[in-house]
Amino acid sequence: MTIFNLFRRSGQHAGQNNTLSEDGVDSRDNIPKYSESTISTPATTENSVVSRTESPTGSLESPSLQKPEIDLELEMVPMAPETHGRLGSWRGSMILLVTSGSQFLDNVFMTSSNMALASIQEEFGVSSTNLQWMISAYTLAFGGFLLLAGSLSDRYGRKMILCLGLFWLTIWTLAIGFGQSFIQLTIFRGIQGIGASLTVPSAIGIISSYFTGVDRTRGLSIYAASGTVGFCAGLIFGGFLTSSLGWRYLFYLIPIIPGCLGILGLIVLPKDREATKDRQRMDYLGAVLSTVGLILLQFVLSSGGRYGWGDPFIIVILVLAVGFLVGFVIYEKYISNPLMPLSLWTIPNFAGLWIAGFTCYGSYQNIIYYIVLMAQKVDGLSAGDTAIRFLPMGAIGFIVSLGTGKLLEYINAKYCLIAGLVLSVVAAVPSAATATLTENFWINTLATSLISISAVSFIFVTTSTTILTSVPVEVKSLCGGMLNTAFQIGSGVALAISAATTSAVDIQKGHGLAQQYATGLWCSTGFAGLGLVIGVFAVRRKGASPKDRLGGPVAV
Structure with a gap:
């Protein structure tokens, strides 16, 4: 079909x-x-x-x-999009400010809350096990709703969905600040995550459909760079604000940013196309199956280590998650208006790039988890001192993201992909090798932080640019959601594997924290190595050259 x-x-x-x-x-x-x-x-x-x-x-x-020959045959040939936007124009700059600002905020919300956990635990008397729900609730909703958000953006309008997500973030971030119990905070964090999921696919869709050729590549690289800056800004802003005014001011002040971006978006974002009268009904059953399945899978991946992988509760949830997702795939194959057209997976390089994003981002998040713990619990740094020392990481991430966008104008995307995957493999080695030898941040943490952020910057820009220039405009937001779903699930899988391995190898044998963190970091190397092997063989140079990316896809 x-x-x-x-x-x-x-x-x-x-x-x-x-x-x-x-x-x-x-x-x-x-x-x-x-x-x-x-x-x-x-x-x-x-x-x-x-x-x-x-x-x-x-x-x-x-x-x-x-x-x-196949259901959906796409070729990389020049094609004019809905409008020709120039990155250097006033309107193009404002559009990039809104879209990249949303990516910046998603990472700020993710990392700033980590810095407030200790203060929240002290105020509400929460156990360490339950405290993690402040993070898990956000990631569950974020990862679970990405696919649905991408489809809604393509179907009902990217501008509408992006602005809705920004205003949604404004309201529920404030609600967290006024929460009076830990249960309220957790619920509000989950609802906040839905807003974040609405912004990502719509922002990617707007950039990739409004800009063309070199401007599109540069726009996506700036979008990626804003995420790395947001990651570090969240650490710094969260650390200093929590230690000075208190953790609630973190949620009082940040909403100013999404509120202003939402208003600006209503003014400058390109107008959504009017829906056609013969538009098919929304795939509501597919939306339910995919969203529930992804949320359950995220729950298992984030909670399996705490409850125990052999716990009947975790096993039942995992079986239900797999059942929902398998049912979703089967259902999508036989309906005329699928939420996720399975023919997208037949596009050259799509599956290989998706897996590369899955493994690289999983390895990256696993590394970040362990080196932040290492900085505070092995090197003995406070939250504020840790934030300051991660400043070079944000700067390097910003530079590499922009540099990758520039490189893609001249070389084949596969080479950038392989470079990123190789860096992913070696990123954890410095910290893993020196974790038990020294308690000096500059020796056992800095190198890994800089290599890992460089790797994920290479991968994010390369996968986003290549995938989004090989699909029709009608599904760009959906594909952006699918790619970010790979990132979220990859993070959960990597952390779950590391947690299980660390428990069996170190915790049960009474090894110290430094040894535990080293083992978790070695798991990142193995996970990234799998991605490197798949990337080498599953991603082809054909269709990934600069000439291919100057235009867009057209069905033939």
């Missing part, structure tokens, strides 16, 4: 003297010079795909019918 048939607006040919604004809009009638739309007719939906070719003069020839 053909899912996407994209074509350029046939009423506007190269021979017409249309006047374009800086955003590629015809100034006479305010209509985009080129647009993409979906063909879905009984004559072409089941057995054929409409193919439109462009003559040397730029005009469109008559469509022809041909038998497809």
